Amino acid sequence: MTDSSPTDSPRAQIKRQQIMAAARQLFLAQGYERTSTETIRQAAGISKQTLYVYFPSKVELLSAVVTEELAGFTLAQLRPAPTTLSELRAQLLGLAQGFTRQMMQPDALALLRLLIGEAVHLPELRGTLRRAFPARLLARVEALLSAAHTAGLINAPNLNLSARMLVGPVISFVALDGLLSDQPLGGGPPAPPGLETLTELVDLFLLTVAKGSRG
Amino acid sequence: MTDSSPTDSPRAQIKRQQIMAAARQLFLAQGYERTSTETIRQAAGISKQTLYVYFPSKVELLSAVVTEELAGFTLAQLRPAPTTLSELRAQLLGLAQGFTRQMMQPDALALLRLLIGEAVHLPELRGTLRRAFPARLLARVEALLSAAHTAGLINAPNLNLSARMLVGPVISFVALDGLLSDQPLGGGPPAPPGLETLTELVDLFLLTVAKGSRG
DNA sequence: TTCAAACTGTACTGTACAGTTTGATTTTTC
DNA sequence: GAAAAATCAAACTGTACAGTACAGTTTGAA
Numbered sequence: 001m002t003d004s005s006p007t008d009s010p011r012a013q014i015k016r017q018q019i020m021a022a023a024r025q026l027f028l029a030q031g032y033e034r035t036s037t038e039t040i041r042q043a044a045g046i047s048k049q050t051l052y053v054y055f056p057s058k059v060e061l062l063s064a065v066v067t068e069e070l071a072g073f074t075l076a077q078l079r080p081a082p083t084t085l086s087e088l089r090a091q092l093l094g095l096a097q098g099f100t101r102q103m104m105q106p107d108a109l110a111l112l113r114l115l116i117g118e119a120v121h122l123p124e125l126r127g128t129l130r131r132a133f134p135a136r137l138l139a140r141v142e143a144l145l146s147a148a149h150t151a152g153l154i155n156a157p158n159l160n161l162s163a164r165m166l167v168g169p170v171i172s173f174v175a176l177d178g179l180l181s182d183q184p185l186g187g188g189p190p191a192p193p194g195l196e197t198l199t200e201l202v203d204l205f206l207l208t209v210a211k212g213s214r215g
Numbered sequence: 216m217t218d219s220s221p222t223d224s225p226r227a228q229i230k231r232q233q234i235m236a237a238a239r240q241l242f243l244a245q246g247y248e249r250t251s252t253e254t255i256r257q258a259a260g261i262s263k264q265t266l267y268v269y270f271p272s273k274v275e276l277l278s279a280v281v282t283e284e285l286a287g288f289t290l291a292q293l294r295p296a297p298t299t300l301s302e303l304r305a306q307l308l309g310l311a312q313g314f315t316r317q318m319m320q321p322d323a324l325a326l327l328r329l330l331i332g333e334a335v336h337l338p339e340l341r342g343t344l345r346r347a348f349p350a351r352l353l354a355r356v357e358a359l360l361s362a363a364h365t366a367g368l369i370n371a372p373n374l375n376l377s378a379r380m381l382v383g384p385v386i387s388f389v390a391l392d393g394l395l396s397d398q399p400l401g402g403g404p405p406a407p408p409g410l411e412t413l414t415e416l417v418d419l420f421l422l423t424v425a426k427g428s429r430g
Numbered sequence: 431t432t433c434a435a436a437c438t439g440t441a442c443t444g445t446a447c448a449g450t451t452t453g454a455t456t457t458t459t460c
Numbered sequence: 461g462a463a464a465a466a467t468c469a470a471a472c473t474g475t476a477c478a479g480t481a482c483a484g485t486t487t488g489a490a
Contacts, residue, residue, distance in 0.1 A: 011458090011466095031336055033248040036447060047468050048449085058448070116394050117332020121246055129397035138391060158415060161384070165419055168383030169376070171390055176353060179331050182344035200373060204380055204423040226436090251477060262438050263479085273478070 016054055019044045024065045028110035032062055032118050063124045069111050073102055073133045075140050081147035085206070088148045092141070093202050096170050097195065099137050104192035108133075109178045116179075134174070138167045145209070154209040166205045170198075231269055234259045239280045243325035247277055247333050278339045284326050288317055288348045290355050296362035300421070303363045307356070308417045311385050312410065314352050319407035323348075324393045331394075349389070353382045360424070369424040381420045385413075 022044035026035040037058050041051045055061040076098040082088040102108055115132060119125040129135075142163040148154045156162040177190045193201075237258035241250040252273050256263045270276040291313040297303040317323055330347060334340040344350075357378040363369045371377040392405045408416075 015466095031332070034336060037449080038447075047470095049451095049469085050467060052449070053466080113331055113335065116328055117246070119397070120328065121249060126397045129395050132395045135391050135395055138387070158412075161412060161415055161419070164384040164387045165380070165416070168385070168387035169379040170383070171387050172353070172379045172383035175386055175390055176350055180344050180347045180350055182334070182341045197373075197376060200376055201380070204376070207425075208419040208422050210422075230436095252479080253477075262440095264439085264481095265437060267479070268436080 012054075015046075015050075019046065019051060019054055019061070020065050020068065023061050024069065027062060027065055027114060028107055031114065032059075032122075059122060059124050062118075062122070063128075066111070066115065066125060066128055069107075070128060070131060070133070073108070075099070075136060078140075081151060082144075082153065083151060085153055088144070088153055089202060089206060091144060092166060092205070093199060095137065095141060095144070096166070096198050096202060099133075099170060100173060100192050100198065103133065103174045104178055104190055106189045109174070109190075112174075113179065134167070134171055137170070138163055141167050148209075153211075154206075155211045156209045162209055165208050166202070169201055169205075227269075230261075230265075234261065234266060234269055234276070235280050235283065238276050239284065242277060242280060242329060243322055246329065247274075247337075274337060274339050277333075277337070278343075281326070281330065281340060281343055284322075285343060285346060285348070288323070288351075290314070290351060296366060297359075297368065298366060300368055303359070303368055304417060304421060306359060307381060307420070308414060310352065310356060310359070311381065311413050311417060314348075314385055315388060315407050315413065318348065318389045319393055319405055321404050324389070324405075327389075328394065349382070349386055352385070353378055356382050363424075368426075369421075370426045371424045377424055380423050381417070384416055384420075 019040070023035075023040045026040055026043060037048065037051060040061070041048045044051070051061075055064065076091075076094040079091055082091055103112075112132075115125065115129060119129050142159050145154065145156055145159055145162055149156050149159070173193050181190060183190065234255070237260075238250075238255045241255055241258060252263065252266060255276070256266050259266070266276075270279065291306075291309040294306055297306055318327075327348075330340065330344060334344050353375075357374050360369065360371055360374055360377055364371050364374070388408050396405060398405065
């Protein structure tokens with residue numbers, strides 16, 4: 001937003017990245033309030049003045065970090081609409097697997113924690129919530145199911161609820177095992193659900209949209 | 216824990232509650248770091264000295280507040296093991312409904328936000344996570360399904376995953392619409408899913424554990 | 431009336447922090 | 461090699477905060 005960089009030269013870009021990398025690590029590890037600009041400047045190896053040349057305030061630095069971090073999350077490639085149940089199954093599995101793999105990383109969980117805990121109190125981050133990863137997954141699955149429904153593959157009168165039947169269990173792994181478990185911070189990442197579990201989940205899910213299962 | 220109350224007289228109990236009520240409101244609205252002991256003391260209408268007589272530190276006050284708040288959440292009464300599918304259905308619906316009704320309250324969401332955002336950084340709260348509400352729901356549903364399975368009502372080789380198939384979608388409402396939506400803070404509570412939606416959800420879920428649907 | 435517990439207000443300690451100012455020094459660019 | 465841009469260190473401003481010290485006041489029961 002407020003681009004107070006000295007120039008937009010490659011040089012300046014690099015410095016920006018250098019500052020953001022340092023800030024990123026600290027914000028994710030300690031949270032926003034517990035991280036001081038002094039610590040950030042030390043970690044970035046620059047003077048305080050330079051920091052404020054590149055970012056007008058601490059909160060704008062956070063905003064830049066979070067925005068970039070969020071942009072790093074990707075959902076599995078959008079593929080052509082499925083024409084068979086087996087294609088649908090494969091696409092759903094791909095989405096579920098890609099999501100959990102990325103999300104169960106310590107950094108991803110820390111980012112989510114940061115967003116959930118701080119965004120309410122920081123207007124600068126408010127809009128970021130809408131673009132948050134789990135919400136994007138729900139939209140994507142809903143679109144996929146809609147296509148499958150149009151193609152006559154499945155039976156789903158309530159698309160949003162059906163999407164939640166798949167996305168919900170996936171989120172439950174992240175939320176319960178990732179966000180709400182009390183493992184010590186250094187104690188390695190929480191174990192993500194295995195591929196077999198996700199396959200089993202997708203198959204259970206397909207039962208709920210199978211043709212003929214309801215009116 | 217550290218009980219530094221002047222006495223355990225009813226009088227002291229009341230004062231404790233009075234302080235905790237003020238702190239509760241502030242912590243939930245603003246978060247831990249953004250709430251000062253000075254503000255708490257003002258809201259409680261007492262002197263700073265008194266506050267520190269009843270609670271040895273700010274973080275212990277938070278801990279007391281969170282612990283009490285969490286104790287206020289209840290799951291639907293434990294009922295006798297279901298003997299018919301229709302009983303199972305009713306019990307599942309009761310759990311899902313009770314959970315969402317409580318959880319979609321602004322205060323409940325704020326507490327969850329506080330737990331997720333702060334507990335990692337405050338050893339005093341770490342253990343509280345294990346007792347957090349959503350995790351309790353999963354355990355309860357799993358136990359219920361186990362009983363139903365023993366009674367021969369359902370088919371569920373993977374009890375934990377099956378429980379997640381119900382709990383996950385319920386959590387998805389809280390997580391996506393409650394925690395990760397960016398509605399302005401004063402803008403009323405997020406709309407909880409209606410009873411029809413939850414009924415539909417339970418029925419979809421039952422398809423995944425219906426006898427005969429898989430080996 | 432006395433006594434003890436609870437409470438008050440105020441001032442204070444020590445610390446931490448975001449952001450600014452200054453004036454000098456380095457680095458880049460032409 | 462000079463002008464311009466970027467960076468630096470360090471001191472400083474103003475504020476905020478957790479927790480303590482203190483000296484005096486209220487309250488309620490014996």
